[in-house]
Amino acid sequence: MKPPPPEWAHHKAVWIGFPSHPELWEDDLEPARAEVVAFARAVHADGKGEKILLVAADDEAALAARTMAKDFADIVVEPFGDIWLRDTAPIVMADGSVRMFLFNGWGGKYDLPGDDSIGERLAIGRRKRVVSCDWVLEGGAIDGDGAGTVVTTEQCLLNPNRNPTLSRNEIEVRLRDDLGFERIVWLGDGLHNDHTDGHVDNLARFVGPGRVAIPVGADNDPNWQVYQRAAAAARAAGLEVVPVPSPGRVMRGEEIVPASYMNFYIGNAAVVVPIYGAADDDAAVLAFQAIFPDRHVVGLHADHILTGGGSFHCISQQIPG
Secondary structure, three states, X not given: OOOOOOOOOOEEEEEEEOOOOHHHHHHHHHHHHHHHHHXXXXXXXXXXXXXXXXXXXXXXXXXHHHHHHOOOOEEEEOOOOOOOHHHXXXXXXXXXXXXXXXXXXXXXXXXXXXXXXXXXXXXXXXXXXXXXXXXXXXXXHOEEOOOOEEEEOHHHHOOOXXXXXOXXXXXXHHHHHHHOOOEEEXXXXXXXXXXXXXXXXXXXXXXXXXXXXXXXXXXXXXXXXXXXXXXXXXXXXXXXXXXXXXXXXXXXXXXXXXXXXXXXXXXXXXXXXXXXXXXXXXXXXXXXXXXXXXXXXXXXXXXXXXXXXXXXXXXXXXEXX
């Protein structure tokens, strides 16, 4: 079995979650919608990118999505709890089939109606063959290089709130059997205050076969040791570590939020990097432009999306092909 194609492989389309529930987003609803549409527009890249599928949970949200996106996106109406489709949408394999895993609200923290079934409904809507896997796994918890290697964190995959009866070895076996990965590289913990219990897509991302980008912490960065340990683990596993900037300490009120440039999305024509008004925003965009010279790298604000706990990668799931 071949593993899922890497994110830089060609995409037919991409699902993007559209903020739909005012009670979840409160004052951030409209600004978050604007940030999502700006992200989708950048990925579309005036028709040079993949097809955009904005997923709205109800008719009101669908009307808002159509009004804001106009003619560059298709609107898919399917009930869901929240927009984090990286974790709830299916993982599309190299043969076009999809893998669906159990979803338990990120360890039982956020149990919202529809999140446990949105993935299968989206797959059926695309006429995909669904293969169900009977263990808990979120898409943002893993990142593969398309050549058989996957990175993840012990903090998430070994967390007893996910699969308490499975050992580390058993989880490795399932990653091999269900997703075709040949080598699993464990990177320790994820970011401080990450509601997902340390998803790797905020910490380390493959940017080529055997090449993984990991931030270097700024002076005030609450995650500088996390990044150092992850980089050491990656190098020990024989991976090439590509250093990139970190936004450092980003606050919302009195709380440190898990802001990360690593939550970028690699589209057919563009790489979209979340920025936060931090000192290294421009440096991060330049760093990713050097990594992806064949794509246009765009930095877009994701402050309001982040109030929900994630960013551009978290709200998207590509459909390769």
